[in-house]
Amino acid sequence: PSRIDDRCNGYYQEYLTELTSFSLAKLRSEPRRLEQERQAYRREIEALAFNNYNTFIKGAECTKAIRAQAKELATQTASLQAQLPVLSQSCHSFTEITTEVAKKRKRNYITLQQHTAMLELLELPQLMDTCVKNKFYEEALELEQFARKLFQQNPQISIIRDIMRDVEISSEVMTAQLHQQLSSQCRLQDAIRIVNYLKRIGIYNDREIRIAFLQCRDQYMNYIISLIPSGNSFVSISKMIDTNRAELLDIINQYNTIFSHSTDEYSSILYSWSHHKVREFLTRLNNNLENIKDGSFLTNMLNSSMFFAKNLGRVGMDFRALLPPIFEKCILNLFDRNMARAVSQFGNHLRKYKNLSAHKGLSAYNPTYDTSDPLPAPRILLDFPPLAILTNNILETFNELRTCWPYSLKAPLIKHFTESLYRILEKLREHKNQTQINETELNVFGEMCQVVSEEFLPYVTKCFETVFHSTSSRLFNIDALQNKVADLYEVKFSQQTLSEILHKSKQTSTSNTIQITTEQLNSMTLNNESNETNERHTTTEVITPERASLDTTIIT
Numbered sequence: 001p002s003r004i005d006d007r008c009n010g011y012y013q014e015y016l017t018e019l020t021s022f023s024l025a026k027l028r029s030e031p032r033r034l035e036q037e038r039q040a041y042r043r044e045i046e047a048l049a050f051n052n053y054n055t056f057i058k059g060a061e062c063t064k065a066i067r068a069q070a071k072e073l074a075t076q077t078a079s080l081q082a083q084l085p086v087l088s089q090s091c092h093s094f095t096e097i098t099t100e101v102a103k104k105r106k107r108n109y110i111t112l113q114q115h116t117a118m119l120e121l122l123e124l125p126q127l128m129d130t131c132v133k134n135k136f137y138e139e140a141l142e143l144e145q146f147a148r149k150l151f152q153q154n155p156q157i158s159i160i161r162d163i164m165r166d167v168e169i170s171s172e173v174m175t176a177q178l179h180q181q182l183s184s185q186c187r188l189q190d191a192i193r194i195v196n197y198l199k200r201i202g203i204y205n206d207r208e209i210r211i212a213f214l215q216c217r218d219q220y221m222n223y224i225i226s227l228i229p230s231g232n233s234f235v236s237i238s239k240m241i242d243t244n245r246a247e248l249l250d251i252i253n254q255y256n257t258i259f260s261h262s263t264d265e266y267s268s269i270l271y272s273w274s275h276h277k278v279r280e281f282l283t284r285l286n287n288n289l290e291n292i293k294d295g296s297f298l299t300n301m302l303n304s305s306m307f308f309a310k311n312l313g314r315v316g317m318d319f320r321a322l323l324p325p326i327f328e329k330c331i332l333n334l335f336d337r338n339m340a341r342a343v344s345q346f347g348n349h350l351r352k353y354k355n356l357s358a359h360k361g362l363s364a365y366n367p368t369y370d371t372s373d374p375l376p377a378p379r380i381l382l383d384f385p386p387l388a389i390l391t392n393n394i395l396e397t398f399n400e401l402r403t404c405w406p407y408s409l410k411a412p413l414i415k416h417f418t419e420s421l422y423r424i425l426e427k428l429r430e431h432k433n434q435t436q437i438n439e440t441e442l443n444v445f446g447e448m449c450q451v452v453s454e455e456f457l458p459y460v461t462k463c464f465e466t467v468f469h470s471t472s473s474r475l476f477n478i479d480a481l482q483n484k485v486a487d488l489y490e491v492k493f494s495q496q497t498l499s500e501i502l503h504k505s506k507q508t509s510t511s512n513t514i515q516i517t518t519e520q521l522n523s524m525t526l527n528n529e530s531n532e533t534n535e536r537h538t539t540t541e542v543i544t545p546e547r548a549s550l551d552t553t554i555i556t
Contacts, residue, residue: 118159121150125166132174137197144171144201175201182216183223191254207266210259214273217251221277225284233291237301240288244281245308248274252315271317278312278319282326289330295400298334302327302404324406331401332412338400339420342393347427349386375462378455384448387456390424394460402467410468417464418476421457425485428452432488449488457481 022030049056111118124147131140144167151164178194186194191213198209224247228239255270285305292298302323309320381388405413428449461476 121159121163124163125170128167128170129173132170132177135177137174137178140170140174141197141200143167171201175203179212179216182213183219185220188254188257192258195258207269210255210266210269213255213258214251214269217254218273218277221247221251233288234294234297234300237285237288237292238304240284241301241304241308244277245311248277248281249311249315252317256315274312274317278317278322282319282322286326286329289326290333292330293334293337295331295334295397295404298327298330298401299404324408327404328406328409331404331406332409332416335397335401335413336416338393338397339417342390342397343420343423343427345393346386346390346424347430349389350427350431353384353386375466378451378459380451380455384451387448387452391456391460395463398463398467405467407468414464414476418481421460421481422484424452425481425488428485428488446488449485453482453485457485 019027019030124143128140128143128147131137131143147164147167151160154160175198178197182191182194195209195213198204198212204212221244224243225240228236228243230236252270252274259266285301289298289301292301305323305327306320309318309323312318313320377391381391432445457478461478464476
C-alpha cells in the first residue's frame with residue numbers, strides 16, 4: 001500500500017505540474033475533458049465485465065471454496081494440536097498411577113506385618129472419647145499429649161494424622177464440656193480445676209483464657225437473671241439487683257483468686273468486663289424503673305442499688321455516682337404523674353362540688369389546732385373539700401418520695417411544682433368561667449380563692465421547703481401565684497382579718513389529722529349512685545409534715 005501511495009503521489013505531482021502550465025482557455029476546458037475520459041473508462045470497464053462475467057463468477061466461487069477448505073484444515077490442525085498435550089498428560093498420569101499402586105502395595109504389606117501395633121494406635125481415639133464422655137479429663141489429657149507427641153515425630157504418616165484429627169475432635173468435645181461446666185453453677189475449687197484443664201489443653205494463651213473464663217461466667221449470670229419472673233415489677237427488680245450483686249461479686253472473687261498472679265498487662269480485662277456488666281445492669285435498671293408507680297418501692301430500689309454499688313467498691317468498682325441520674329429521672333416522672341393526677345382530681349371535684357350554699361362562710365369559722373404540730377395544716381381547708389382533697393394528694397406525693405429525693409432535683413422539682421400550682425389556678429379560672437353560679441355561690445367561690453391565696457399556697461410551699469430543710473430560706477416566691485389568683489375573687493376579708501379569723505380560737509386537739517365530715521362530703525355530686533354512697537361515708541385526711549416525717553436525710 002505504501003508503494004501505491006507513492007505512485008499516486010507521483011502522478012499527482014506530475015499532473016499538477018502539467019496543470020500549472022496550461023493556458024486559461026485550456027484550463028477551463030480541462031474539467032470537461034476529464035469528465036469525458038472518465039465516461040470512456042467506465043464504458044470500457046462495463047464492456048469488459050459484460051464480456052467476461054462467467055470468468056469472474058467462476059473465479060469468485062473457486063476463491064470461496066479455497067477459503068472454506070483452508071479454514072477447515074486450520075480447525076482440524078488446531079484440534080490435533082490441542083489433543084497432543086492431553087495425550088501426553090494421560091500417559092504421564094498412567095505412569096504415576098502405576099507407581100502409586102506399587103507404593104500402596106508395598107505399604108499394605110508393611111501394615112500387615114505391623115498389624116498388632118497399628119491396632120493399638122487405632123484404638124487411641126476411641127479410648128480418649130470414652131474418657132471424655134465419662135469426664136476422666138486427667139486421663140484424656142494424657143492420651144491427647146501422647147497423640148500429639150506421636151504426631152510431631154511422624155507428621156508424614158497419614159494414619160497418624162487421622163488419629164490426631166480424631167483426638168482433636170475429642171479434645172474439642174472436652175473443651176466444650178469444660179466451658180459448659182464454667183457456664184453453670186460451680187464452686188471456687190471447681191472453677192480452679194476447670195481452668196487448669198483448659199490451660200493444659202493449650203488452645204488459649206494467658207489473655208484468651210481469662211476472656212473465656214469471664215465469657216462463660218457471664219453466660220451463667222445472664223441465665224440466672226433470665227429466670228427472674230417479670231410479673232411483679234418490685235419483686236423482679238429486687239431479685240435482679242440482688243442477683244447481680246451476688247453473682248458479680250462471686251465472679252470477681254473467683255477471677256482474682258484463679259488469676260492472682262495477673263500482671264498489669266491483663267488487669268484491663270476484668271475492668272472492661274465489670275464495666276460492661278455495670279452498664280448492662282444500669283440499662284436494665286433504667287428500663288424496669290419505668291414500671292415502678294410507688295415511691296416507697298423506689299426508695300427500696302435506691303437503697304438496694306446503693307448497697308450493691310458500695311459492695312463493688314470493695315473491689316475498686318464503686319458506681320454509686322452513676323445511680324442518681326437514673327433515679328432522678330424516675331423520681332421526677334413519678335412526681336409529675338402524681339401532681340398531674342392531683343390537679344386532674346381537683347378539677348373533677350370542683351365540677352362536682354355544687355352545694356356551695358351550705359357553706360357557712362369564713363366569719364363563722366372556728367378552728368382548732370394541735371399545739372404539738374410544728375407545721376399545722378390550715379383547718380379552714382375542710383370548709384372546701386376540693387381543697388382538702390388536693391392538699392391530701394400533694395402531701396401524699398411529698399411523703400411518698402421524701403426519702404429518695406436527691407438534692408440535685410431541687411431546682412427541677414421547684415419548677416415542676418410551680419407549674420402544677422399554676423395549673424391548679426387555671427382549674428379555678430376554668431371553673432369560674434364555665435360554671436353558672438348564683439351570687440351566693442360566687443361569694444363562697446371567692447372565699448375559696450382567698451383561702452387558696454392566703455392559706456393553701458403558703459402551706460404547701462412551706463411543706464415543700466421542709467422536705468429540703470429550707471425552712472430558714474424561702475424556695476418559692478408565691479407573690480406571682482397570689483397575684484394570678486387575686487383577680488378571681490373580690491376580697492371580703494383582708495389578710496389581717498383572715499388571720500384573726502383563723503387564730504381566734506386555738507384549742508388543743510386530741511387528733512393529729514383533719515377529717516372532712518359527712519355533711520361536707522354531701523356537697524360533692526358524683527357521676528353515679530354507688531360513688532355517691534361511697535363518698536358520703538369517706539373521711540379525707542390532711543397529712544401533716546409531722547406525720548410525714550419530712551425531716552428525712554436527703555441524698556447528696
